[in-house]
Amino acid sequence: MARSPTTSDAFNAVAEPRRRQILDLLALGERPVNDMVASLGMGQPQASKHLRVLREVGLVTVRGVGQQRLYTLNAERLKAIYDWVRAFEPFWDHQLDRIKVRAERLAGEQAAKPDQYDKGD
Amino acid sequence: MARSPTTSDAFNAVAEPRRRQILDLLALGERPVNDMVASLGMGQPQASKHLRVLREVGLVTVRGVGQQRLYTLNAERLKAIYDWVRAFEPFWDHQLDRIKVRAERLAGEQAAKPDQYDKGD
DNA sequence: TTGAAATATTCCCATTAGGGTATATTATCT
DNA sequence: AGATAATATACCCTAATGGGAATATTTCAA
Numbered sequence: 095m096a097r098s099p100t101t102s103d104a105f106n107a108v109a110e111p112r113r114r115q116i117l118d119l120l121a122l123g124e125r126p127v128n129d130m131v132a133s134l135g136m137g138q139p140q141a142s143k144h145l146r147v148l149r150e151v152g153l154v155t156v157r158g159v160g161q162q163r164l165y166t167l168n169a170e171r172l173k174a175i176y177d178w179v180r181a182f183e184p185f186w187d188h189q190l191d192r193i194k195v196r197a198e199r200l201a202g203e204q205a206a207k208p209d210q211y212d213k214g215d
Numbered sequence: 216m217a218r219s220p221t222t223s224d225a226f227n228a229v230a231e232p233r234r235r236q237i238l239d240l241l242a243l244g245e246r247p248v249n250d251m252v253a254s255l256g257m258g259q260p261q262a263s264k265h266l267r268v269l270r271e272v273g274l275v276t277v278r279g280v281g282q283q284r285l286y287t288l289n290a291e292r293l294k295a296i297y298d299w300v301r302a303f304e305p306f307w308d309h310q311l312d313r314i315k316v317r318a319e320r321l322a323g324e325q326a327a328k329p330d331q332y333d334k335g336d
Numbered sequence: 337t338t339g340a341a342a343t344a345t346t347c348c349c350a351t352t353a354g355g356g357t358a359t360a361t362t363a364t365c366t
Numbered sequence: 367a368g369a370t371a372a373t374a375t376a377c378c379c380t381a382a383t384g385g386g387a388a389t390a391t392t393t394c395a396a
Contacts (some may be wrong), residue, residue, distance in 0.1 A: 095354045096381035104264060109230040110384080114299065121303060127343060140385060142344050147383095159256055161342045161393045163331065170305035176300045182242060183297070185290035214311065216384045218350030231354080248373060261355060263374050268353095282363045282372045 100147045106173050107151040112136060113144050120154060120167035127163055221268045225295050228272040231256060234265050241288035242277060248284055 100106045108114050115134050119125060131141050142162050145165060148154040152171045221227045229235050236255050240246060250265065252259050266286060269275040273292045277284050 095356085095379085097353055097383085099382065100218075100384095103232075105226075105232075105235070106230045109227045111224075111226075112384085114226070118302075119305075128341090137385075137387095138343070139345080139387085143384070146344080154374095158393085161340095163343060167303075167306070169303040172300050172303050173307060175296065176304070177241075179293050179297045179300065181239075181291040182293050185242070185288070186294060216349085216386085218353085218383055220352070249371090258355075258357095259373070260357080260375080264354070267374080279363085282370095284362095284373060289354085 101150040104151060104153060104171050105178075107147055107153055108175070110144070110147075112140070113148060116141070116144055116148065117153065117167060117172075120165060121169070122164045124164050125159075126159075127165070130165075222271040225272060225274060225292050226299075228268055228274055229293075231268075233261070233266070234269060236266055236267065237262070238274065238288060238293075241286060242290070245285050245287045247280075248286070249298070251286075 098106050100110065108117065109148055112134070116130055119130055119133055127138065127141055127145065130136065130145075131138050134141070136144075144152065145156070149156060149165075153168055154165050156165050158164075219227050219321070221231065229238065233255070237251055240251055240254055248262050249259065249267060251266075251317060252262050257265075266277070270286075274289055275286045276289055277286050279285075289326065
């Protein structure tokens with residue numbers, strides 16, 4: 095049985111780091127293929143392949159301008175990932191709270207024991 | 216050349232839908248393997264395999280309690296995904312702003328042309 | 337029409353993995 | 367020690383893919 099296809103959903107499309115890099119670049123604005131080839135140090139066929147995946151999963155759109163194919167990010171399609179992962183956000187705040195409590199406790203202990211620093215001199 | 220290993224990073228680990236389901240379940244609290252098997256309708260060896268991936272990428276931790284292995288979510292490791300995808304949030308707000316502007320413009324035009332409604336009578 | 341530029345696609349190869357089946361391992365109880 | 371329960375792992379099979387190299391396709395200019 096095969097892995098989920100890269101074009102099955104946004105999760106699988108962005109699993110590949112090079113494709114994340116492409117999306118990062120497109121976040122800066124519409125670009126032609128060879129721009130991505132140069133910016134990312136990627137082979138041209140490779141770039142085209144990755145772009146095809148991104149196109150098929152709806153994460154980018156393309157329009158022809160003369161010889162160039164200009165690709166545009168469709169960030170809406172990333173919301174599925176955002177919506178899924180944000181559900182776990184409560185856990186991060188909770189842990190951050192714990193760190194704060196710990197830091198305050200430590201600060202309190204050090205305020206209560208200034209002598210330790212005097213001994214260190 | 217193979218795809219990035221599922222254990223290379225969180226992105227690749229959660230690309231597989233079943234593993235996302237496992238994480239969803241663990242978000243509700245620590246669980247033994249057979250609980251996940253029953254809740255998700257997954258085979259036991261399959262569950263173990265997926266859990267191994269999640270463990271190796273640090274998304275879950277495990278402790279033995281008698282015969283059971285209890286798995287716990289480590290949501291911190293999902294922040295990498297969150298941090299990456301949130302960078303695209305401005306695009307979503309931007310499009311939402313556009314919808315608002317459009318709605319307000321439409322509302323303004325209708326307020327400026329009440330006669331059309333009178334003619335309609 | 338030809339040549340150049342930009343890009344997409346094909347072919348090849350080796351690697352990875354997910355389900356299924358079977359088995360091994362670990363923990364507990366009698 | 368043997369049996370049971372829970373779980374991990376091995377083996378098998380098939381499918382998908384990402385880079386590389388080569389080629390095909392599209393667009394434009396001379």
